[in-house]
Amino acid sequence: MIRHLFKLIWNQKKSNFLLITEIFFSFLVLFAVLSFIIYNYHNYTQPLGFKYDRVWQLWLNPNTDSAAHNIAVQQQLIQRVRSFPEVEHASLANSNTPFAFSQMNNVLSYKSKKDVETDIFDVQDDYKNVLGMEVSRGRWFGPQDNGSLHDPIVINKKLQEELFGEEDPIGKLIPINDSTQYAVIGVVDHYRSYSEFDPEEGAYFHRINLEKDKNSIWNGLVIKVRPGAGVAFEEKMVRELSRIAKDWTIEVTTQEKMRQSKAKVTTVPMIAMSLVCGFLIINVALGLFGVLWYNINRRYSEIGLRRAIGASSKQIRNQFVGEVLVIATFGLLLGLLLAVQFPLLNVFQLSSFIYWESIGAAAFLIFLLAIVCAIYPSRQASKIFPAVALHEE
């Protein structure tokens, strides 16, 4: 029967051409939207490598050019913040703190591995405690690094794999310029700070040494507050810090708010695309439904004939559902020809499993749609009385 249906639809290909084309495009759109959704969902399920609850973000921006004065103020600010009983931990950082709209990159080379792109995060010793990070190998920064010959860095596993492969990274020296070398002292399993929906990139943490870096200003200050610290403490802290840094702009927000705001960058287009895709699917569904309905009315006498020569009403119903599935299969096969190029050619550098999953899910949805649209008209077809249908021609 399947062969018969394929033959029938193939012979009717001209009249089914538009529907096949519509399914072809729907499949491609579904494939694209699902790839986007699955990619983001896959990233979302990966560990961030840090905790953002009760973490506040302070933005500290001096409005004067007096470097010496600003550095002194920065010292006072961090000391004052740490002195609040509501603050458990605090760390200066660059502006690329978790969920910030800021990125800093560098390229590192080690032996044959040249120009490995990586994110760089300047942080203090307390950064690990602020964000509840776990070091899986080696150690985090500490006072013992004050007198170290080389700049200590902690890397994430992703960078470790890209730079050192299977080698033990601890103690490895990475040349930066003629006078500076980084010494890897620790590894964290994960650090994915841009957004919950972004993939993990190679990253390293570079220690801020205020004793040594006497000319640098860091805009970011992340603090871990004690449970119960709220708006009242925020107001008190800002008031007191503003007293110290009179000509600075101080802004406070929570990592939770930053997370939500960053998530919208992905979720809003995802929802918009899903809505557009939804409308398209509704259109296709109406098209399928209409064509099937029209087909049944046009093929009244054929239905009568089939019933006369031995088809039960169930077989008539199955035939019409089967025909829609065959039409869907033709559309899908055309779509597959294009879609499989994505995993095979590694387009957009996404993992191939994301594409395969999207292909599977899109095909499943198209078939489901075809079945749903076919059920009612096919049922009506199966109820046609053969004696009546045979007199239609």
Add this chain to the structure above:
Amino acid sequence: MIQLTDIEKVYRTKTIETVALNRVNLQIERGEFVSIMGPSGCGKSTLLNIMGLLDEPTGGYVAIDGQPVKTHSDSKLAKLRNEKIGFVFQSYHLIHDLSVVDNVELPLLYRNVSASDRRKRALEALEKVGLSARTKHFPNQLSGGQRQRVAIARALAGNPEIILADEPTGNLDSVMGEEIMDILLRLNQEEGTTIVMVTHDENMALKTNRLIRFFDGQQVADSMVIEAQI
């Protein structure tokens, strides 16, 4: 082989009630070639549909091989139609998107028959009606007579015991009509197929064994053709 007992068929609408068949009693024996004649609207086709299990009578019952079919499920009726009955219609009822041989294979699709066996039996049926050279053609490439021969081949492919033909020559000129009639006669005489044919053509009817006349939903005459000719 086919027994109709007290068959009534009434079509009812909100305002009107039309009696198509009124207490028809009929027995068709194995190997007979029966023709049914009567004016348009007298209930001939309705009777044929009831015999062919395509329609249900309002009253009375139909028995095939002594078995009443009234309580049969839809799928059991379909199986009976598929295995025992072959239909030939005035307007051929061929599927235009299928080739001749695919059209002929249709009844076998609803049986557990392999694709190769289906093809073999369809080709044999086409040979019987003299259309072996037209197997790959499509119905719109054939003449009316050829189309009707395809329809007969389709009925034969399932190897039915009964063929029900509803005005099989009605759309054909006399020459083609004769050809079709010859095929049906040959099937009846050589293969013993029971044939019930509705016709308006007296000459065709006189070639059969038995002639039943209908008028206003009632059987008004039932005679062997030799007697009728006398």
